[in-house]
Amino acid sequence: MKKSSRKLVILESAFIVRLLEPYYFNISKRLVKSPKIFIRDTGLLHSLLEIDDMEHLFGNPVIGNSWEGYLKPIMGIEIKFNSHPKISVGNEISMADLGLKHLYVVVPETYSYHLKPTIEVVSLLRILDLIKNI
Numbered sequence: 001m002k003k004s005s006r007k008l009v010i011l012e013s014a015f016i017v018r019l020l021e022p023y024y025f026n027i028s029k030r031l032v033k034s035p036k037i038f039i040r041d042t043g044l045l046h047s048l049l050e051i052d053d054m055e056h057l058f059g060n061p062v063i064g065n066s067w068e069g070y071l072k073p074i075m076g077i078e079i080k081f082n083s084h085p086k087i088s089v090g091n092e093i094s095m096a097d098l099g100l101k102h103l104y105v106v107v108p109e110t111y112s113y114h115l116k117p118t119i120e121v122v123s124l125l126r127i128l129d130l131i132k133n134i
Contacts, residue, residue, distance in 0.1 A: 008037070015040060042066050077104045077127060087115055104130070 011017040019035040039045040045066060051057050057066065064081040078091055085105050095103055095118070105121045112122045122130070 016044070038065070076100055076102070077106055079106050081108055083107060083109055085115075085121060087119055091119075 008017065008019060012019050016039070018038040018040055039048070045062070046052075046057065049060065049062060051060055051062075057063055060066075078085075078087075085107055087103075087105070091103065094100075101118060103119045104127055105115070105119065106124060106127050107121055108124065109121075110123050110125070112120060112126050114120050
């Protein structure tokens with residue numbers, strides 16, 4: 001195991017990062033693709049990237065990853081930093097694989113609407129309200 005791989009395993013074991021393995025039907029591609037690394041603590045991420053305020057965050061290309069990392073621990077949701085998200089075939093396959101009857105797509109807006117009967121686009125406040133009632 002490479003030294004960098006060992007360090008990632010340690011960071012994942014300490015719940016500092018989360019490794020998301022690539023999802024491919026083609027096993028040979030899965031072997032050459034690298035996992036996506038999420039830093040679980042967005043405060044740590046922002047500190048490492050020297051993001052001091054919202055202005056710097058909104059001007060940084062990492063904003064989508066930051067938004068996703070902030071909300072990703074909640075299962076059954078998709079995170080999009082986009083006002084008009086598009087749902088891919090992969091989302092629907094994931095819903096079927098996980099046995100989900102409903103998917104919430106969290107966006108940085110104040111309104112909610114349905115893309116499909118089983119897929120709802122929601123604001124952060126709406127998803128927090130839903131989680132509170134679980």
